Structure formats: structure tokens, C-alpha cells
Amino acid sequence: MNTQDLTAIKQQCEQTRKAAKAIALANPTQKNAILFSMVKALIENKATILAANERDVEQAEKDGLSAAMIDRLTINLTGIEQMQKALAEVAELPDPLSEVLPMTKRPNGIKVRKKRIPLGVILMIYESRPNVTVEAAALALKSGNGIILRGGKEAFHSNQAIATCWQKALTDNGFHPAGITVLASTDRQLMNELLKLDELIDVVIPRGGEGLIRHVVANSHIPVIKHYKGVCHLYVDESADLPLALDLLINGKTQRPGVCNALEGLIVHQHIASAFLPEAASALQAKGVKLYGCSKTRQLLPEIEAADGDLFAKEFLALEISIVTVDSFDEAVEFIDQYGSGHTEVIATQSQDNAERFINEVDASVVMVNASSRFSDGGELGLGAEIGISTSKIHAYGPMGLESLTSQKFVVEGEGQIR
Amino acid sequence: MNTQDLTAIKQQCEQTRKAAKAIALANPTQKNAILFSMVKALIENKATILAANERDVEQAEKDGLSAAMIDRLTINLTGIEQMQKALAEVAELPDPLSEVLPMTKRPNGIKVRKKRIPLGVILMIYESRPNVTVEAAALALKSGNGIILRGGKEAFHSNQAIATCWQKALTDNGFHPAGITVLASTDRQLMNELLKLDELIDVVIPRGGEGLIRHVVANSHIPVIKHYKGVCHLYVDESADLPLALDLLINGKTQRPGVCNALEGLIVHQHIASAFLPEAASALQAKGVKLYGCSKTRQLLPEIEAADGDLFAKEFLALEISIVTVDSFDEAVEFIDQYGSGHTEVIATQSQDNAERFINEVDASVVMVNASSRFSDGGELGLGAEIGISTSKIHAYGPMGLESLTSQKFVVEGEGQIR
Structure with a gap:
């Protein structure tokens, strides 16, 4: 030049x-x-x-x-x-x-x-x-x-x-x-x-x-x-309606995996892990999704690959998902804090208290209770049209x-x- | 380090x-x-x-x-x-x-x-x-x-x-x-x-x-x-109430000259220049203000120093002011566009049309009609307290x-x- x-x-x-x-x-x-x-x-x-x-x-x-x-x-x-x-x-x-x-x-x-x-x-x-x-x-x-x-x-x-x-x-x-x-x-x-x-x-x-x-x-x-990237999670709370959570998971991950509001991670409360994970894994695998899990997750799903920190922070934009099993609601929020991208975070829960805590405590531009991450879009949220997405809080979020x-x-x- | x-x-x-x-x-x-x-x-x-x-x-x-x-x-x-x-x-x-x-x-x-x-x-x-x-x-x-x-x-x-x-x-x-x-x-x-x-x-x-x-x-x-600086102007329109305009001028320039919402420039419509400028100059000089003017201004105020482009863009933060005489409302808006800093711009006018045009056309974070630039302050505008002033339009203006x-x-x- x-x-x-x-x-x-x-x-x-x-x-x-x-x-x-x-x-x-x-x-x-x-x-x-x-x-x-x-x-x-x-x-x-x-x-x-x-x-x-x-x-x-x-x-x-x-x-x-x-x-x-x-x-x-x-x-x-x-x-x-x-x-x-x-x-x-x-x-x-x-x-x-x-x-x-x-x-x-x-x-x-x-x-x-x-x-x-x-x-x-x-x-x-x-x-x-x-x-x-x-x-x-x-x-x-x-x-x-x-x-x-x-x-x-x-x-x-x-x-x-x-x-x-x-x-x-x-x-x-x-x-x-x-x-x-x-x-x-x-x-x-x-x-x-x-x-x-x-x-x-x-x-x-x-x-x-x-x-x-x-x-x-x-x-x-x-x-x-x-916005750098969309690393969106679904947290399945211990009080979640499990069939509803499964719908959100499959829709969020597979309906259009190449976009920024697709799910890249699943967080499961340990108390419902054994009731939810095997069925969730089969349903994801039936759609061709490759799974990665933390050590606790792999106790229930021994055949899947191990996930490390880099994978937890990765925007796959493909039929892949990382899974972590957490001991508590607090640990789920901390996990999102560490690996989320400030884009969209979803909780599946039937507890009003946990829904409110999630809304207040999770730092993301869109926080959702019992709805698919795929709604995180200007048109779907009623803005009419979208010029982009901001994951920093200045001017627009x-x-x-x-x-x-x-x-x-x-x-x-x-x-x-x-x- | x-x-x-x-x-x-x-x-x-x-x-x-x-x-x-x-x-x-x-x-x-x-x-x-x-x-x-x-x-x-x-x-x-x-x-x-x-x-x-x-x-x-x-x-x-x-x-x-x-x-x-x-x-x-x-x-x-x-x-x-x-x-x-x-x-x-x-x-x-x-x-x-x-x-x-x-x-x-x-x-x-x-x-x-x-x-x-x-x-x-x-x-x-x-x-x-x-x-x-x-x-x-x-x-x-x-x-x-x-x-x-x-x-x-x-x-x-x-x-x-x-x-x-x-x-x-x-x-x-x-x-x-x-x-x-x-x-x-x-x-x-x-x-x-x-x-x-x-x-x-x-x-x-x-x-x-x-x-x-x-x-x-x-x-x-x-x-x-x-905000880089506050180069605020008062534009005295041809329809201005001249005693009111004089109040705004003296208050804006001299009440506290060291702050960013003080006036640094006066713009005068040519039709009221001879009625306004001599009296304005005396009042300013009585307060110890040094004046600089464009060539038209100096035809009426031959004793003041000449102002050039650099002076028009200067934040004096002191008892100094630059004066320009314009042919028209449009020229006033263009002058502000060129030399203003996006902080505060004031019009003194009795014309509802010109007030509206000024509000719509002047690009500044605060546009005022018949009020002192010194009100451009968080407390005065009712915000309660002020963390600063933004002269760019992103997030806050x-x-x-x-x-x-x-x-x-x-x-x-x-x-x-x-x-």
C-alpha cells in the first residue's frame, strides 16, 4: 500500500x-x-x-x-x-x-x-x-x-x-x-x-x-x-424435566450445528447423570454426534473420548459435543464462567429458585430457561433483523x-x- | 517492567x-x-x-x-x-x-x-x-x-x-x-x-x-x-433575543472557564452581527476575556486578534474565545461540524424552525436551545452523578x-x- x-x-x-x-x-x-x-x-x-x-x-x-x-x-x-x-x-x-x-x-x-x-x-x-x-x-x-x-x-x-x-x-x-x-x-x-x-x-x-x-x-x-465465538452450554439441573432437557439438547446440537447459537457443551448434575446420560448419548449418537466427556461422565459412558480443557472451550461448529458432570449447581455456574463465551447459556430445570439463580448469576448475553439455544437470534427474539451479535457488554450485548x-x-x- | x-x-x-x-x-x-x-x-x-x-x-x-x-x-x-x-x-x-x-x-x-x-x-x-x-x-x-x-x-x-x-x-x-x-x-x-x-x-x-x-x-x-476535549459553541441566530444571547455568552465563557462545558467559540449570524458583536465584545472584555475573530468579525471589532483554523479548534480552558461571523444558518452548522468536538452546542434563537433544525442537524452529545452550555453536566441534566462524558456515540453519548x-x-x- x-x-x-x-x-x-x-x-x-x-x-x-x-x-x-x-x-x-x-x-x-x-x-x-x-x-x-x-x-x-x-x-x-x-x-x-x-x-x-x-x-x-x-x-x-x-x-x-x-x-x-x-x-x-x-x-x-x-x-x-x-x-x-x-x-x-x-x-x-x-x-x-x-x-x-x-x-x-x-x-x-x-x-x-x-x-x-x-x-x-x-x-x-x-x-x-x-x-x-x-x-x-x-x-x-x-x-x-x-x-x-x-x-x-x-x-x-x-x-x-x-x-x-x-x-x-x-x-x-x-x-x-x-x-x-x-x-x-x-x-x-x-x-x-x-x-x-x-x-x-x-x-x-x-x-x-x-x-x-x-x-x-x-x-x-x-x-x-x-463476538469472538459462541460456546453455548445446556445445563441439565438435578430437578430438570429429562425428556424436555433431551429435546433442548438434540435441537441445540443438531438442528444447525454450524451456527454460533448451536450447543457446544452439555453440563449434567451428578444426581441425574445416570438417568439422563445414557439416553442422551444414544440420541446424540443416532444423529451422528461425536461425544467427549470428563472422567465422571466416562464412568457412565466409557466408550466416549476424554475431554480436556481445550475441548471444553472449543466452538466445534460441527456434530461434536463435550460433556461434563458436575457436583452442584454452583459448579455448573463456575464451569460456564470458565469455558463459556458470553453468548448463550441454557438451563433445563423445574426449580424456580435455580432458574432465578441461573438468570442472575450466569454471565452471558442470552440466558435461557427451558428453551433451545437456537432461539438466540435477532429474528427469534423479536428484534426484526440482526446486524450481528455482541459478546462484550459495551453498547450492545x-x-x-x-x-x-x-x-x-x-x-x-x-x-x-x-x- | x-x-x-x-x-x-x-x-x-x-x-x-x-x-x-x-x-x-x-x-x-x-x-x-x-x-x-x-x-x-x-x-x-x-x-x-x-x-x-x-x-x-x-x-x-x-x-x-x-x-x-x-x-x-x-x-x-x-x-x-x-x-x-x-x-x-x-x-x-x-x-x-x-x-x-x-x-x-x-x-x-x-x-x-x-x-x-x-x-x-x-x-x-x-x-x-x-x-x-x-x-x-x-x-x-x-x-x-x-x-x-x-x-x-x-x-x-x-x-x-x-x-x-x-x-x-x-x-x-x-x-x-x-x-x-x-x-x-x-x-x-x-x-x-x-x-x-x-x-x-x-x-x-x-x-x-x-x-x-x-x-x-x-x-x-x-x-x-x-472524550478528547470540549470545544463548545454558542450560535447567535439572526432571530435571537440578543440580551438573552449575551447572558448565555457571558455565563458560558466566564462562569468557570477551566471546564469542558465552557464556551470556546461564538458564531454570529451576519444580520445581527453589528447589533450584537460590539456590545458582546465589551461585556467579554470587561470580564477579562481575550477575543480572536475571523476577517468579517474584525470589520466590526478591528482591535481584536485574527483567528485561524487552529484557534477555532482549540479548547482554551481559559478566558479566551474565538468569534466567527457566518452568512447563514447552514454555514453555522457546517462550522460546528468542522470545528466542534461533539460535546455541547448551543443556539440562541426565537425561531422554532431554526431551533428544530439545530436539534436535528447539529452533531453533538448535547444540543441546547436558549440555555447555557454550563448545564451540560450529569448533575444538571438530572443523572445524579457523572462518571465522565462521552463524545463518541458508542455505548454512551x-x-x-x-x-x-x-x-x-x-x-x-x-x-x-x-x-
């Missing part, structure tokens, strides 16, 4: 910042009009998008990318329809900036209220999935923000084809195309420079592997909203909807009061 | 993290009991604190620190009483974790609500003022957090004397003293290592000069809540009260629902 590139990228960010000001002041109808223009642009340009995607997929195959990565990269006609559907769904959501917040009058007569505002400019850093180029931009736009999208080089042509559609959707509605900027460069050194532009960019949201996210955190001067792309400013109205 | 120091500091952070879990689960009465024990400890140990402070002040004088710095460092009997008062005021505030948030039932029957939780462990990095060691810790405690306080070396003995009081207050109430940890080391390299411990610390709040804050932002892997030291987790309760 040379100085010229850096100057060019700064200018692009400045343009996005300027364009974002117009988006921030756009009314809900104007913003939805852009979303519907984008639906139209996707339909009109689907052949171009599919051809661009084909180029990316061919290159990815040549480069020997994993089948899973190629799967996430590939767009077909159904994929384009899903993008259109996502746009329509975002358009239907209530406008987050229209919320009226309460006003208070201070003893000196000044009126104080808060007003919801966009964050400004969002930098999204992601890998593979070109649908992010549609969906993240739609959420940014709906919440009044500008967005800079920095996708992976494996999706370069697909992302550029989608960018052309966004540019048309914006200009057709009288907005500057820089409001949604898809970067042409996927250079990593350039990304590092971008991460220092905290006067131009308000927040960075990285989505991808833990390595990418840690790199962003270590190099960014801009606030980062992130857990699945993030439109509101997490906003902030609040104070508005003070007086009649000349002084201090 | 050697490996041994780093290991020791990590262990300290781990202890604070553990101690913070007990504070997070403490009820409001328990937390207030610690605050009142601290009031008692300050009274019992005031001679020790004053003697420790004397050592610091003597050293500061030897080291040639500025008078302003020594003033901020010095504690007298009144200062200790003010600390006691601050503790009692924090105790009186409503407990932020007691708030009950709304619950919704999803179509599948799961009940979803949010629950307010502490952030966990706060790292406070600050200079001079030893009262921060009392007040920041009180706010952290009240909101259920552990805190690590890293003060400046100039306040070392004062901070350690206050730390001893906190330790007594915590242990007297059955809490681990590590819940409020005042670091003994003020080594900068050690601070840089601390800033990488994002698994142990949830947020960093730096308070001090812009240099210190930029250093923290550039080196931290932990989220930072910060503007003066931060107890709520900004908390987050929210999702709580899901079901009866065995699966996906």
Missing part, C-alpha cells in the same frame, strides 16, 4: 461521512424508497450478479478454499430472492429514529430529553457471504447510517456487482452513492489504516473467524462491536437489531437559563 | 474480576452499607489522608508541576467533606440494577425480556485529582461493578491512603477488598499491558489530557469510553450517569420450546 492509496481511501471515507449526513436526516419514506429501489436493481441485474459470483466461485475452487467457505460464497437465484426478501423485511421494520423519548423538566425550568440518532458511519469487515453486502447495508441505511463495506477478496466480484445496484438505488432517490461504499481494495495493510480513522468512522463491526476479529480489536482506534446501530443525544430547551 | 510485574498485575485483575461477581449480586442495601462505611473510614483516617496528600503536593512543587495541576491535586478538610457528601449522594441514587424492563411473548410462547446488569470490571485511568479515587469507585460500586483505579504518580500517596479506606469499607461489610483496586504501580508500560487484558476488564474510562486519552485509544484492546456503567442481557423463559 502506498500513500496515494491511503489518501484515496481517506477521501472515500470523507465522502461516506458527508453522504451519511443526508441519510441521517432522511425521513422513513425516503429510506424505504431506497430499499425498494434496491429490490428492483437486484432483479434487473441478477444476470450480472450471478456471472460475477461465478467468477469468484471458480477462483475460490482454484485456490482450494474449503467446501463450507465456497458454500457461503455461492449465490444462486434463490439467494438473490432471499436478498430481496431481506430488504422488504427491513423496510417493514419500525423506523428506529422515530422513537419519542421521555422529557423531564429540571427545577430551573430547562427541559431535558434524549433523541435517538444514527451512529454516523459504520465500517463492516467480513468474509465470504456476499449477502452481507445487501443486508448489513440495508440495516445501516434504515437506521440512518452511512456504511463502508470491506468484504473478503474471495467475494470481490460479487460484492462489486451488488455495489453497483446500491449506487443506482441511492442516486435514483437523490442520495449520494458514497452513503453505501463497497471498498474495491481488500488489502490488509489498507484495512489497518482504515482502523485508525476514528475521526471519520464511528464503529467497526467485524464478522468472520476469531483470527480476523482479534486482529481488528488489536489494531482499531475505532470502537469495535464483536447479544443479538443486535436496528436500535444497536443508533445512539442518543441530549436535547436541552430553555428560556435563557444560566448557571 | 518485567514478567513478574505483569504476572502480578494479571493476578490483581483476576482478583478484582472475582470480587466484582459478589458486588454484582449484592443488593442495594449492602452496596449502600459499603458507601457509608467509606464515609466513616474517611472521617477516621482524615489525618493520614491529609499527610499523604501533603507529601504528594511537596513532591509536585519540587517537580515544578503547574499551579493548576497542584490545585487539582491538593486535598484540604473541605475536600474530604466533599468526598463524604459525594458518597452520600451516590448512596441516595436509585439502584440502576433494580429497573424492571418490559417482557414480550413471542408467537411460539417463549417469554423474552431484558435485565440490567453491571459491565463487570472498569479500568479508570486518570491524572491528579484524588477525589476520583473516591467518586469513580462509588459509582462503580453502586452500579454493581468492580473497578481498577490507575491514578497518576503525582497523586500516589493520596490515592493509596484513600485505597486503605476502601479496603476497610469493603472488608467490614464482608466483601473482598479487591473489588476496588488502586494500583500501586504508575508505570506506563504496565498500563499498556493492562490495556490488552480484554478478557479481564470490560471497559476503560480515561480522564485527563488529550495526549493520555489518545494513547489509551491507540493501545487498548478493551473498549474505551472517552454525553454526560454519563450510573446507567452508563451497566449493560443489558436477554432473558428467555420457555416450557421446552425448540426450533
